[in-house]
Structures are given as C-alpha cells and as structure tokens.
Amino acid sequence: MSSANAPDLTRDDGRTRREAVVRLVFFVCAVLSVLTTIGIVLTLLSDSVAFFAEVSPVQFLTGTSWSPANDPVNFGVLPLVTGTLVITIGAAAVALPIGLLTAIYLSEYASDRARSVLKPALEVLAGVPTVIYGYFALVYVTPALATIFPTIDTFNALSASLIVGIMIIPMVSSISEDAMSAVPDSLRNASYGLGATKFTVSTSVVVPASVSGIASSFILALSRAIGETMAVTIAAGNTPRLVDLTDPAGVFLNSIQTMTAAMVQLGASDVTGQSIAYKSLFAVGLTLFVITFAMNLVSEWIASRYREEYR
Amino acid sequence: MTQQNVTTSESDDDSSTASPEPGSGIASNGTAEAETTTTRSVIESRNLDVYYGEERALQEIDIEIPAEKVTAIIGPSGCGKSTFLRCINRMNDLVDSARVEGELLFEGKNVYDADVDPVALRRRIGMVFQAPNPFPKSIYDNVAYGLRVQDDTENLDERVETALRRAALWDEVNDRLDESALDLSGGQQQRLCIARAIAPDPDVLLMDEPASALDPVATSQIEDLIEELAQDYTVVIVTHNMQQAARISDKTAVFLTGGELVEFDDTSVVFENPEHQRVEDYITGKFG
Numbered sequence: 001m002s003s004a005n006a007p008d009l010t011r012d013d014g015r016t017r018r019e020a021v022v023r024l025v026f027f028v029c030a031v032l033s034v035l036t037t038i039g040i041v042l043t044l045l046s047d048s049v050a051f052f053a054e055v056s057p058v059q060f061l062t063g064t065s066w067s068p069a070n071d072p073v074n075f076g077v078l079p080l081v082t083g084t085l086v087i088t089i090g091a092a093a094v095a096l097p098i099g100l101l102t103a104i105y106l107s108e109y110a111s112d113r114a115r116s117v118l119k120p121a122l123e124v125l126a127g128v129p130t131v132i133y134g135y136f137a138l139v140y141v142t143p144a145l146a147t148i149f150p151t152i153d154t155f156n157a158l159s160a161s162l163i164v165g166i167m168i169i170p171m172v173s174s175i176s177e178d179a180m181s182a183v184p185d186s187l188r189n190a191s192y193g194l195g196a197t198k199f200t201v202s203t204s205v206v207v208p209a210s211v212s213g214i215a216s217s218f219i220l221a222l223s224r225a226i227g228e229t230m231a232v233t234i235a236a237g238n239t240p241r242l243v244d245l246t247d248p249a250g251v252f253l254n255s256i257q258t259m260t261a262a263m264v265q266l267g268a269s270d271v272t273g274q275s276i277a278y279k280s281l282f283a284v285g286l287t288l289f290v291i292t293f294a295m296n297l298v299s300e301w302i303a304s305r306y307r308e309e310y311r
Numbered sequence: 312m313t314q315q316n317v318t319t320s321e322s323d324d325d326s327s328t329a330s331p332e333p334g335s336g337i338a339s340n341g342t343a344e345a346e347t348t349t350t351r352s353v354i355e356s357r358n359l360d361v362y363y364g365e366e367r368a369l370q371e372i373d374i375e376i377p378a379e380k381v382t383a384i385i386g387p388s389g390c391g392k393s394t395f396l397r398c399i400n401r402m403n404d405l406v407d408s409a410r411v412e413g414e415l416l417f418e419g420k421n422v423y424d425a426d427v428d429p430v431a432l433r434r435r436i437g438m439v440f441q442a443p444n445p446f447p448k449s450i451y452d453n454v455a456y457g458l459r460v461q462d463d464t465e466n467l468d469e470r471v472e473t474a475l476r477r478a479a480l481w482d483e484v485n486d487r488l489d490e491s492a493l494d495l496s497g498g499q500q501q502r503l504c505i506a507r508a509i510a511p512d513p514d515v516l517l518m519d520e521p522a523s524a525l526d527p528v529a530t531s532q533i534e535d536l537i538e539e540l541a542q543d544y545t546v547v548i549v550t551h552n553m554q555q556a557a558r559i560s561d562k563t564a565v566f567l568t569g570g571e572l573v574e575f576d577d578t579s580v581v582f583e584n585p586e587h588q589r590v591e592d593y594i595t596g597k598f599g
Contacts (some may be wrong), residue, residue: 186444194457195434
C-alpha cells in the first residue's frame with residue numbers, strides 16, 4: 001500500500017534524544033530538593049547520634065537546666081523547649097485571631113479596591129527581613145511595653161512573641177483567604193437567599209467550608225513561629241530558663257532562650273567541632289526538626305481529612 | 312397595603328387590541344387551568360432598568376406577578392431573565408457593578424427604597440438556584456438553616472419534617488437526616504434545596520432554572536413539585552426549556568435579547584397565539 005504520497009512517520013532520533021535530555025534536566029531539578037532534605041536529615045542524625053553516645057536521650061529530654069559551654073555543663077533541653085513554647089503561644093495569641101479576621105475581611109467584606117491595597121501591604125509585611133523585626137521589637141516595642149509594665153526586661157519574651165505574631169499574620173491570612181475564596185459562590189448565594197447577613201454567611205458557611213485550609217494556615221504559621229530565629233534571638237535574649245507557666249508575668253516580662261536562639265549562640269561561640277557542646281547543637285536542631293515536621297504532618301492530615309468530608 | 316388587580320389580561324396596555332378575550336381562549340383550548348378569577352399581584356415592577364456597569368441588562372420592565380400562581384420567565388440566553396429574578400430579592404446587590412433604576416414592588420412596597428433591608432426581604436422570598444447547592448452539612452442542618460438564621464427555631468424538628476414532606480423528599484431521607492447532604496443524588500439535592508427554601512415559609516419562591524442540571528426523571532419530579540407548591544406559594548421560575556414553561560406555568564413572560572419584556576400573558580395564549588412575531592419565532596424555535 002505504500003506509495004510516494006505516504007506520510008513520513010519515521011522516528012527522528014535527534015528529537016527523541018533531545019526529549020530525553022530535557023526530561024533528565026527537569027528530573028534533576030525536581031530531585032535536588034529531595035536530596036538536600038535527605039542530606040540535612042542525615043547530618044542531623046549522625047551528629048546527634050554522636051551526641052547521644054555521650055549524653056543519654058533521657059537526660060537530654062528531661063533535664064531542666066541548659067548550660068552547654070560553662071561548668072557545670074548541663075544538656076537539659078526543656079528550658080529551650082519551653083522558651084520556644086512561650087514565644088509560640090504568644091505569637092499564636094496575636095496571629096491566629098488577627099490573621100483569621102483579616103482573611104474573612106479580605107475574602108467576604110473588602111471591596112475590590114480595599115483588597116488591592118491590603119493584599120500587597122500584607123505581602124510586604126511578609127517580605128520584611130526577620131532581623132529588622134527583631135531590632136524593631138528591641139528598639140521600639142520593648143520601650144513601649146515598659147510604659148505599661150515597668151519591670152520588663154530589656155530582653156523579654158513578650159515583645160519577641162508579639163513581633164513574631166505580627167510576622168506570621170500574613171501567612172495565616174493569605175493561606176486562609178485562599179481557602180475561603182475557593183468556597184463556591186453558590187453556597188454564599190444559598191445563604192444570602194435565606195436571609196443571612198454577611199456575618200452569618202461568613203461564620204456559618206464560609207469558615208466551616210474552608211476549615212481545613214484555615215487549620216493548615218494555623219499550623220504552618222505556628223511552625224514558622226517555632227522555627228523563627230533572628231527576631232527571637234535579638235528581642236528575647238539568651239537566658240535559658242524553665243518557665244513557670246503559673247506565673248505569666250514572670251514568663252513574658254523576662255528574658256528566655258528558644259531552641260533556635262540557643263543554636264545561634266552555640267554556632268557563633270568558640271566551641272570546637274569535636275566538643276560535646278558543638279554536637280549538642282545538632283541534637284537541639286533534630287528536636288526542632290522533629291517538632292516542625294510533626295506539625296506539617298498534622299497539617300497535611302487535617303487538610304486531607306476535611307477535603308474528603310466536604311469534597 | 313396590598314393592591315387588588317385584575318391580572319388576566321393585564322400584560323401590556325397594547326395587548327387589549329390583539330386578544331380582547333384571553334379568558335375565552337383558555338376555556339376553548341382547555342390546556343390551562345381555569346384562570347379567570349380576580350388575582351392579587353404580589354410582585355410588580357414599574358419601569359425597571361438594570362445596568363451592569365455601562366451595559367443595560369433590563370429595559371423598562373413593567374410586569375405584575377399574580378399570587379399563588381406559577382409565572383414562568385422564558386427567553387434566550389442573555390435576555391436578562393435571571394437578572395430580573397435576582398432583582399426581586401435583591402440578590403443583584405451582591406454584584407458590585409449592578410445598578411437598578413425604577414421600582415420593584417413587593418406587596419406594594421418598593422424593595423429598592425432606602426429603608427428596605429435586603430436581609431429582611433430575602434426572608435420573605437425564598438430562592439432556588441440553577442445547580443443544587445446544598446451546604447456541606449447534614450440534611451437536617453440544611454433544611455433548618457434558614458430558620459436558624461432567622462432565629463425562628465420553635466418546633467424545629469416538626470418544621471424540618473414539614474418542609475421535607477412538601478418537597479417530596481421525606482420518605483427518601485427520614486432515616487438519615489444526620490448524614491451529609493452531599494451524599495444525595497443531584498435530583499434529591501435540588502429537592503433538598505427547595506425544602507430549605509420553603510422551610511421558613513416565605514411568600515414567594517424564586518427558581519432560577521431549577522431543573523437545568525438534572526436528568527429527565529429528576530426534572531419531572533421537580534416539575535410536579537412546583538405545581539404542588541403553587542397552591543400555597545407564588546412561584547416565579549426562570550427556564551430556557553419552553554416545554555417546561557408550557558407544562559407548569561399559569562403565566563408566561565417572554566424576555567428577548569436586549570433585556571426587553573416582549574410579551575406577558577396567560578401561558579396558553581403565549582404559546583398558542585402569541586401577539587408578537589418575534590415571540591412566535593422564538594417559541595417555534597426559529598432562533599434562540
């Protein structure tokens with residue numbers, strides 16, 4: 001049947017090869033981040049194993065004193081964990097309500113014009129380097145707080161957690177707003193059609209239908225607060241202490257040290273690569289990683305669970 | 312507050328010349344219900360214009376919609392029929408660019424007066440939308456939603472049941488009221504939306520192509536239901552399905568491109584003896 005007019009369907013080997021090369025380039029890019037993550041986890045693990053060969057994990061996880069470089073050396077991580085917890089609680093108290101209300105405003109109430117001003121402003125807030133937030137807290141927020149709380153420390157958990165809270169508002173509001181904007185208008189119309197006010201539409205339809213996105217935004221923002229380093233190192237100081245949660249004034253008005261700040265301090269100090277103090281840096285890093293990783297898993301789980309329920 | 316109107320031949324002033332005796336026409340062809348009694352009009356528009364930005368979607372609509380009848384609004388896509396429907400309960404307020412001029416009277420009160428709260432208006436006028444849009448909540452919570460929103464939760468169980476029975480859905484769902492409404496079929500979901508709309512017992516039920524997303528069996532269930540509901544409610548239904556309008560409505564309004572109300576009369580008159588050539592062309596499928 002083949003004639004002179006038959007189309008030429010022969011494979012072009014050059015093109016096939018080019019496709020294979022392109023495919024490889026894309027694959028390498030995609031794999032790069034995975035390999036980096038694996039490398040980081042392996043490094044954290046191997047140095048932590050070296051650390052735990054000398055300090056028992058039980059002692060590390062339950063010890064209530066942290067003094068890695070000075071005699072008597074103590075490697076109890078609890079003061080650092082509670083320091084991080086204090087910052088996270090304070091930041092959550094600021095960022096979750098304000099971020100959520102901002103998202104509702106942007107998604108349900110704001111005119112196109114208000115939205116076109118506010119959204120870029122929030123993005124700018126998210127883009128400010130964290131070191132600037134840290135100095136802002138130290139130089140402006142703490143003195144302002146001192147007029148209300150005269151006993152406040154120069155370095156204190158309150159200004160640090162407030163500033164971290166402000167820092168993560170854009171994260172809460174933008175992810176939550178994306179989730180709310182994805183709620184179909186048909187549901188809003190149904191609610192308005194039944195005589196609901198804007199507030200009722202927001203609280204009884206939009207927020208419940210986007211709860212998985214909102215929960216994810218909360219958890220991601222808290223992960224960010226837990227991992228935040230520069231601002232808390234600058235504003236909250238470096239006083240590792242086991243906080244007494246029954247005394248909120250004592251907790252917030254004084255200096256604390258977070259896990260991240262302790263790592264900065266260790267890394268910047270003159271401890272050597274072979275010392276136990278240096279290795280403790282990786283053990284703290286591993287602890288931090290486990291916490292944020294677990295939170296991301298929870299966030300994923302919530303998102304998938306509610307996606308099923310609401311389809 | 313209400314006005315008594317003779318609406319059997321009220322469509323337009325000029326209609327009197329074309330069909331002086333619409334009542335006799337109905338009686339002779341026998342397809343429509345006897346509809347020669349004096350009927351009150353619930354909704355009345357006067358010189359109603361709607362603009363979306365610069366674009367005029369409705370032009371000087373004058374119409375009187377009778378109580379406890381089914382009024383169908385038909386017309387080609389983009390003729391403004393949904394826009395008109397959404398004017399009645401001020402859903403167009405939710406569109407930033409929409410602007411309404413003229414009057415739309417509900418029980419004699421212009422709903423565009425400055426002192427009218429659209430929330431209060433929508434509590435008197437229920438709406439069913441084109442695609443079923445149940446909330447991602449239980450069947451019970453969907454039906455109870457309007458009553459709860461209106462803070463009217465006395466005898467809630469009873470009223471949810473009544474609404475589901477009237478929507479012909481009770482027998483299918485009474486053993487699983489706490490299950491998600493999203494697990495129902497499309498036709499069941501739309502009947503649920505009707506139950507949700509009638510649960511607060513509104514005066515008027517607006518339906519925007521309520522069967523367009525459904526299969527033929529579900530469509531015929533919805534149509535039966537609409538005829539039932541018209542015994543107690545004033546129903547205004549937008550449809551692009553002319554057979555549907557002919558089957559279920561007492562009155563038919565024909566909107567044509569450009570947002571004009573071209574003809575409004577008893578359904579049998581509109582379908583069998585339309586006054587305007589353009590309407591006849593549309594109904595017989597020459598365009599649209």
